[in-house]
Amino acid sequence: MSRLTIAAAAFVIAASPIAAQDAPGVPSERVLELRAEMDRLRPLVEEARAARSEREAETEAVKRVIAAGTTAVDTFTVGLMTVLTPAGRADFARDILEEVWETNFSHIDRSPAVENARFEFQWGAPRVPIYVPPEEHRVSMVYPLIEREQMMGHVRAGIADVLHYDVMNHYDVMFERPLRPNVGRWAPENVHFARSWLDIYRRVAMTPSIASRDCLDGDVAACKSALGLGLDTEDGRRGAWEPLTRENLGFPGPTDQRLLETWYEPEERRQLVETNPSLSRYRSETYRHCVRDGDQASCDRLLVEADNHWVPFHPSIRTSLLALAIEGGGVGAWGRLIDDPTMTPEEVLEHVSGEDLDALVAQWRDRVVAAQTPAHGSLIPNGALATLWIFLFAALAVRSTRWRLG
């Protein structure tokens, strides 16, 4: 077992009690002890990482020698992408990538993730090794002989995945930088794969929450609350999406009772507990009181103390608002999105869209409600069309050659 693995395992073991007991009632002395243990292990982890880096550099040197002897590479740029392709295939690759970029990503004016990446593109022909230095992020777009449209779909998805790094950029918490920008925690799904508005409407309509129902009824403030925006908690924390740091280690802290009562009926809060058996992990007696005995106070206590915001709307719904903000922001919106990773989601949405948050959420609600279609609204036109075809087939049956008697 490598030294890095041992050190990482020791770090995780030391850190897990902090995670488990990051709840009211845990003595702070214990937390300090555990943090001190983490500090003691940190040099060992860094030493192991340095050793691994050295080994990887040697491996890369060998790969470089091998690739240099066998592959001539063309390098060109499309949009913000730097593309590497085997020599002689640049024109072909450029046509495809330009079409994908212009169609889907022409509004992207700035993207550190894309600019730092090296896109290796090969399609159809046997793959040849192309060397990319380890400090550069290789994005492999190597496809067998599949249909062009299918391949372009893969290319689009690959670029979108890289763009997602801008929103979800991971920093190592050990170096005391935010683990993830706020907006990435609030809307973790890839905004380029945002679901259809009809799907969003269905999710909103099926979210069992007071705030969700009020939102559909026209209350924009309820929409904001259900989206997890503009939340003021009882302990004075502004908002719920603070940057993750060494101190909070990725756990967002308790949700307060007032918010829960705003969002959910008592029965819905009890069902939240029932559908999350993991809540029994550290408060098994309380969990039993809630689930078996129906004790509302026990249910609420579990929810308040849990490591979860319980924001009513699913991340995909929140991502749809972000997608709308980017769409409204036009060219340059993506650059504004990644301007400052410490911005709260509320600030990001206003900064990206250039609109007031309330107006943006109202616009989002209108878009969601407009997407509503009657579940069986197509039955009558479908039925009418089917009837016409039935008559046509009946006419064909009458005109059968069998019946031609003279």
Next chain:
Amino acid sequence: MYKALLFLHWKQIRYGLIPAVIASFGLPLIVVNGMGSGVQGTSLEAYQIISEMNGWLYYFPILASAIGIVLALSAWNWDHIHNHVYALSLPVTRFEYVRNKMLAGFTLALIPAFALWVGAHIAVQSITIPIGLTAYPNQLAVRFLFAMLLFFALFFALGAGTKATTIKLLSVVVALFVVGAIGNDYLANLFPYFDRIHVIEAGMQLLVDAPGPFQVLTGNWALIDV
């Protein structure tokens, strides 16, 4: 005439309708199986419930088409066996005979559709619909009936023809598929248009989109939805 043909068709298909009725009645019950009732904690997973239910929805159009095909082929079965002597000996026009035969088939198609309607209502009553969702047993039964009648009419028309006509027709369809699949790649080398358009896929899309005949199959088959 209609009653006589209905009776003949009924005699031909009555035992075959038993599994069809059981399947039509039972499918809605299978769809809602496991959704629970009362306060069983299902409402929070409404979207998940809908997603899981979607896995069963393909069986509705499949069942409808299967029943329609069986009804259609059984309508002509005895005629084919006896070389249509009975039909040709009757003092009725061919239009009258085919019309009454078709109406008899339509009437028998009501039986599995009714079974599905009853099953859907029982299924809906047996569960608690989560907030935000609505049940559509009537709409489901109507769509099921239309799909059944469509396939009945199509295969009724095929069955009405001679064997030679049917074989020629099916051969043309199969040939189109084969040639289309092979030829598309060849044409793509000559004409860039075929590089972007696949003939077979485009053809299938024409059939299932309006005004194609099978659009009724691609609609919403959900018993419970928003």
